[in-house]
Amino acid sequence: MRDKALSKNLLEWYDTHARILPWRVGPKEQATGVRPDPYAVWLSEVMLQQTTVAAVKDYFHRFTMRWPDIRALAAADDDEVMAQWAGLGYYARARNLLKCARTVAASGGRFPDTRAALQELPGIGPYTSAAIAAIAFDRAEPVVDGNVERVMARLFAIETPLPKAKPELTAHAAALTPGHRPGDYAQAVMDLGATVCTPKSPACGICPWRGPCAARARGAQTDLPRKIRKPPKPTRHGIVYIGRRMDGAWLLERRPASGLLGGMLGWPGSMGGETPASAPPAPGPWRPLGAEVRHTFTHFHLRLEVQVASLSQNTTPERGFFLDRQAFAPGTLPTVMRKAFGLAATCWTVEETRDLPLK
DNA sequence: TACTCGTGGGG
């Protein structure tokens, strides 16, 4: 009964405070019978994994314009999908996105409508399966992401640090999940966490749950959820070779399908920790730029030496391949590779590089 | 279980 009052309270807050998001069907539209498109829900949820709403918006627009439904995406060219995902990070998501699209398309073109069946698909785990089941199929599945963990930890003043507290927080989230409008409720808790119950300086004064919040009652809201401090990131050193043939073609390589930047286009070289230390991918007058790219990944800092060369027209690369200047766009590279290109591009004249398309 | 896997913004 208390749980029911809480979820009802939050749904009322959501009715007037729901954010307008490109992939969202708001409460007013749903009242008129409009239902969310499972394809759009799935695509947005995968993009939003560990990624901010602001970063996702443009990518979501580009993907849905280019591939409006699951069949279109299933038929897409792998390299083009990876190119469109470039810059968004966690590239295994893009590879799994395609696998998932092809699996769904091959079995009739409709997403399964249960959490268990959804979770069998590539790239769909405990969170995403619950989110799709709740939002697209109106199923009362508990949706637990970082927002929900934080909100539950505060609402119930859970002192156990994450990630150990996860089962406890999930149990609270499940108990609160209503049978009515579970999709709106899931989005409501996440909106609450994203806009009110924020990690730092939460806006408790305007929170619909300020009354029942146990953390606020004891003034501990900024201390929760407790977390174990992460160890410092090591620094790795790497090198990339940026070669430009006389006709303007660039020497690139397709990275291995798994591992760091897996499946993405990039400059030949080594990213530190990859074996062995890399030799130039083709014979040529390689010279260091005298400046390094600094980039931070999830678990290490990278300092990247950049070598450049103008290569003769008959160069046969030992590694990678030449991509015509018209076919190459820096925007299709992962960010760290784009940074390296930005540094190297100053070596060639404006005349030589000005026609490069951005995307 | 513990690691691996991107990127950009905010404090």
Added chain:
DNA sequence: TCCCCAAGAGT
């Protein structure tokens, strides 16, 4: 500047 963090999943 540096750390935290964001609608996590795969191995």
